[in-house]
Amino acid sequence: MTLEDSVIRAKDLYKGFAIKGGVLPALDHLSLSVKRGELTAVIGPDGAGKTTLMRLIAGLMAPSSGSLSVLGLDSVKDAQEIQSRISYMPQKFGLYEDLTVAENMNLYADLHGVAKDKRPARFQKLLEMMGLERFTGRFAGKLSGGMKQKLGLACTLVRSPDLLLLDEPTVGVDPLSRRELWDILKEFVKEEHLSIFVSTAYMNEAEMCRHVFVLNKGRILADGTPEDLRNLARGRTYRVMPEAGMPTRILQAHLLDDDDHVVDAVPRGGEVHFIARKQGMVIPCLEAGGLKAEADEPRLEDGFMILLRKAEPSVLKSSPDSERALDEGGRPSEEVNIRVKNLVKKFGDFTAVANTSFEVHKGEIFGLLGPNGAGKTTTFKMLCGLLPETSGFLSVAGVDLRKARTRARANIGYVAQKFSLYSHMTVRENLNFFGGLYGLAPAKKKERIREVVKEFHLENRLDMKAGDLPGGYKQRLSMACALIHEPKILFLDEPTSGIDPLARRNFWRQITTLAARGTTIIITTHFMEEAEYCDRFMIQDNGQLLAIGSPSEIRRKLKEPRADMDDIFIKIVDEARKKGERNPWKDSAGA
Incomplete structure (x- = not known):
């Protein structure tokens, strides 16, 4: 040139x-x-x-x-x-x-x-x-x-x-x-x-x-064209369908743990897309489960992950505890942790959320999705107890938010979109502060700090100021602070915004383990492919609930069995806006 x-x-x-x-x-x-x-x-x-x-x-x-x-x-x-x-x-x-x-x-x-x-x-x-x-x-x-x-x-x-x-x-x-x-x-x-x-x-x-x-x-x-980067993974990318009833995130977690045979794995189109270390390599966890992988077309992200994993071979390794949680859990229980009935929020004459109803079960990962300005942040804030509802019923962890907002908050962990850490304080000082804020006794606080530091791999960063941490570590510290009091429900407001694919894999590996242990997760995200990790999700626009269900249920209704989540999201919102009327999904939005 x-x-x-x-x-x-x-x-x-x-x-x-x-x-x-x-x-x-x-x-x-x-x-x-x-x-x-x-x-x-x-x-x-x-x-x-x-x-x-x-x-x-x-x-x-x-x-x-x-x-x-x-x-x-x-x-x-x-x-x-x-x-x-x-x-x-x-x-x-x-x-x-x-x-x-x-x-x-x-x-x-x-x-x-x-x-x-x-x-x-x-x-x-x-x-x-x-x-x-x-x-x-x-x-x-x-x-x-x-x-x-x-x-x-x-x-x-x-x-x-x-x-x-x-x-x-x-x-x-x-x-x-x-x-x-x-x-x-x-x-x-x-x-x-x-x-x-x-x-x-x-x-x-x-x-x-x-x-x-x-x-x-x-x-x-x-560097090169997108095709050049895709070709780095040519012949090594596969897709596999989990066994009936198994969430794709559980199979993904098992594949990611097999570092000897697998470079990367990610839920996609109702299946798990993965990169093998070598073409045609036998993957032990698939063979043990009788699962058959098929060749899949590579994407630019596959080439990116190969390059990154080569440059950064260390990945967040799961602990024996998280392995056990995956083997024993992985599916939500029948117990309802959040119940929403005819929820309405108005700001003057403007209706931000219109007559929304749904339930979230213990150990479920539930996604709140929607375009900017759709009403999902307002819904999210009402669920967290940060914003009072105009009308309707809302209970969190069995507590009516209208009657006992403070008691309900004791069961909640919250990670804000802009990490609410104290940047001038060290990692250790932040953990101490949040442990005290949630009322942990000194001995219990010390024990929980030790546990979350180990779980989120913060051992080497304890004396670093939070403001000096790389984005991925800020996210880990925010999670550790939100979970220090062992809440029943964790609220995550766009926690992966602006972080790279490898950091997102590590984040979701941790979320998968938390859900398997019984923590209920409510998440908003603009990475629509992350809806694949959810047991169920809902899509809102203009305050109206447009769709609710599991990824497979929504694909079935749309007759798009392997569509990407970006395409599904755009189709649902586009069609609802063109019709200008209440979407038929609304009829099935209740319990």
Whole structure:
């Protein structure tokens, strides 16, 4: 690739950050070249260096050594000129929530020096593409998560840049909004020949790019087309159906534990998709259960997992206790832990949740899914006792929330979307604090701290400040704090948002064990494939319950026996919106 063909070119790029006792390399002598006029992705686990790379390209920091040219310009000497020609949308884009959609766009046009006579045509195009033309007078703070991301992209593109940098632009966004955002990006590449460099936690988004770089610990593990990365797993990917009545997550857990024969395993399409160490290898746990695997087509995520497992061979190993829990449990009991009847929540004239009814059983993993602004967060907060219902009946662990909210909360563990840890306190101090908050006696607290530290593999991080932990470890610590008082019910609000596939596997391995031990799990997620881990899930939109059931039940009703969860979700929401009427699933939403 010639210099004229590339928009980004790095050679032996190194960036280190001073830490106690030395220097932490964020980028470790990295070299890459990004082609002009294409959609290019960088993927990698938490702490791989993706955001540091983005900030260096944007001229917001200088490299420690090596060279970096952007648009043919030196990233240090010509930083100001680079910034005048690129647009950069960081993970936390600075929308002004007390300004309207139109006012935000005008503000960013002022900042970028866009001439007033150029704005009407540009704004009109952006608003139409983003589907925001009807909302120009709405305050940004009143938009749903997906609409905020689209407004952020519109503000980033108020001028037509030579290069667009996007740092995980769809984290926390539902599949419908993600699809719309990526359609918009592809349209800009096609119409304006825009060069886009994007980091993403979603492997199916990387599949849509022309070229993909895999980054880990500041180094490029591999790069190529999505097909090149898929081919790394060619001939080694299989699918297998669990025995009747066995949740796919249980079979997945057994496969993941067989590190000698299996690289990765994940529920998909009602089956378990896995990567064998070698083509045609006999998998002992399948042979023992009389289960037959069939060859399956590889995906980009398979190539990513092979590269990551090779670079990071250590995986969270299950303990003998969790092995026993899987062998003895794995299926919810008949005991009802949560009962919801005709639940309604109104904010003034606005109905956020409309007449919803369902039950959740002990040891069940139950998913709350829906587009941004669908009402699932409101439902979630009412279940946790954080928000009072307008009407209806709601009991948690046998306690009526209307009558004894505090008593009900004693049975609840809660992991918020933005981890509610005390960043200035160490891991040990956080655990001590939450143990005291839940009223554990000193001896019991000491015992439980020892147990959760072992369970979540925090032994080597006890004296590290929570704010300095990598994302995966923050998640583990949040789980440990939420479970320190051994609650009957665990609420998880988008706990895997923005973390890589390997960290998600480890997370779900732990959740599977907790459910097998009898803990009831309520989870919201925007990774729709995670609905495969749920015994049952419900989909809401505009406050209405659209669908409820197990993954297999919902596939049967849709006559889509092997469809991906993203496709199922989009189909249910699309059809309900087109009909504009109450979905027939509602009739079966009760007990």
